Amino acid sequence: MLLKKEAKRPYSIVIGCGSAGAEFAFLLCKEGEEVLVIDREKDSFSKLPSFFDGRTLAGDATYPDILEAAEIGRATSLFLLTGCDNCNIFIARAAKELYGVGRVLARLNDPERQGVYEAFGVETFYPAPLVADSLLKLQKSVKKEDLA
Amino acid sequence: MKRRVLLIADADRAYSLRGVLTGKEYLVTVINPNYQDCLQLSSDTAFTIIHGDGTRPAVLEAADARNMDVAVALTSRDEDNLIICGLCKKSFHVAKTVAEIKDPKKSELFYKTGVDHVVCTANSVAGILSRQDLLAGIVNRVPLGEGRVSVAEIPITEASPIVEKKLWEIDLPSEVVVGCILRGEQNIIPRGDTRVLPGDILLLISSGSREMEAIRKLTGQD
Numbered sequence: 001m002l003l004k005k006e007a008k009r010p011y012s013i014v015i016g017c018g019s020a021g022a023e024f025a026f027l028l029c030k031e032g033e034e035v036l037v038i039d040r041e042k043d044s045f046s047k048l049p050s051f052f053d054g055r056t057l058a059g060d061a062t063y064p065d066i067l068e069a070a071e072i073g074r075a076t077s078l079f080l081l082t083g084c085d086n087c088n089i090f091i092a093r094a095a096k097e098l099y100g101v102g103r104v105l106a107r108l109n110d111p112e113r114q115g116v117y118e119a120f121g122v123e124t125f126y127p128a129p130l131v132a133d134s135l136l137k138l139q140k141s142v143k144k145e146d147l148a
Numbered sequence: 149m150k151r152r153v154l155l156i157a158d159a160d161r162a163y164s165l166r167g168v169l170t171g172k173e174y175l176v177t178v179i180n181p182n183y184q185d186c187l188q189l190s191s192d193t194a195f196t197i198i199h200g201d202g203t204r205p206a207v208l209e210a211a212d213a214r215n216m217d218v219a220v221a222l223t224s225r226d227e228d229n230l231i232i233c234g235l236c237k238k239s240f241h242v243a244k245t246v247a248e249i250k251d252p253k254k255s256e257l258f259y260k261t262g263v264d265h266v267v268c269t270a271n272s273v274a275g276i277l278s279r280q281d282l283l284a285g286i287v288n289r290v291p292l293g294e295g296r297v298s299v300a301e302i303p304i305t306e307a308s309p310i311v312e313k314k315l316w317e318i319d320l321p322s323e324v325v326v327g328c329i330l331r332g333e334q335n336i337i338p339r340g341d342t343r344v345l346p347g348d349i350l351l352l353i354s355s356g357s358r359e360m361e362a363i364r365k366l367t368g369q370d
Contacts, residue, residue, distance in 0.1 A: 062226060064257075086225070093257060
């Protein structure tokens with residue numbers, strides 16, 4: 001019974017271990033998913049909490065060798081959080097075309113590139129409005145008198 | 149009509165293609181992200197120079213990508229070359245796209261994205277090396293039809309694994325045929341039951357990629 005449950009556990013790969021990537025990988029782990037984080041710089045993994053129990057892989061994920069080392073073929077979801085839009089698009093195409101990953105979501109860094117993601121059929125997520133929204137809420141929570 | 153070529157490359161690459169892409173046959177536009185390089189290129193060459201990042205649709209638009217016959221992406225980043233060629237194909241309908249890549253394993257992705265030609269130095273070097281070892285024992289090899297077909301002379305020695313065998317007994321790939329056997333003063337057009345003797349020279353006609361495999365089988369060399 002336990003074995004069956006284990007086999008169905010989703011496997012997510014997060015590429016790009018910046019502050020957002022590290023935080024997101026940690027949350028996915030807490031949700032019970034199997035998680036692997038890939039980053040070009042080994043030092044980036046220091047952003048992960050010490051009790052993060054997913055795996056890490058240092059390497060450039062635009063290289064098929066690295067994606068294969070990550071066993072991308074069995075990944076259920078791929079999240080692209082590198083700061084380079086062209087890298088995100090390249091890896092997304094590779095994941096879909098070569099390894100048949102079903103769900104691929106990329107962070108849009110430069111909104112001017114939205115059209116390029118669309119041309120390549122890559123779904124994006126753009127965090128800036130959420131940051132602005134949070135800031136606005138914070139600003140509104142301050143009493144008007146205090147600002148005067 | 150001159151062919152219109154869009155070249156996305158650093159200054160060195162653009163200079164190195166100056167001789168090939170002459171003004172007589174080609175109208176060349178170069179996209180380069182470095183402003184100083186652009187100034188230099190525009191004074192030294194007859195190319196039209198666009199300063200900018202070729203992975204941006206607006207820059208490709210400014211370079212008139214829509215009216216290009218060929219787009220050639222030779223930046224140092226594989227991912228940029230894929231995006232340039234992909235955009236030229238999908239958004240600007242350029243008939244032919246060429247990309248350079250560093251990692252040969254990426255070529256499948258490029259072809260699947262619709263890139264027409266992928267140039268990879270690592271692959272070329274590997275091809276030359278593997279051929280050199282093998283072809284050391286071969287007198288002559290002539291590529292024909294833009295290199296798609298070749299005729300090679302294969303000398304057969306006592307050590308060859310096919311000595312004394314009839315042609316039909318030799319398991320050769322289907323893209324390869326022994327077209328003639330040179331035996332002393334004789335030229336034999338072989339049939340299936342022709343026996344290979346030491347001292348024979350086989351003329352091997354190959355199309356496709358399995359020539360080396362066939363040569364290995366005939367000579368016994370690895």
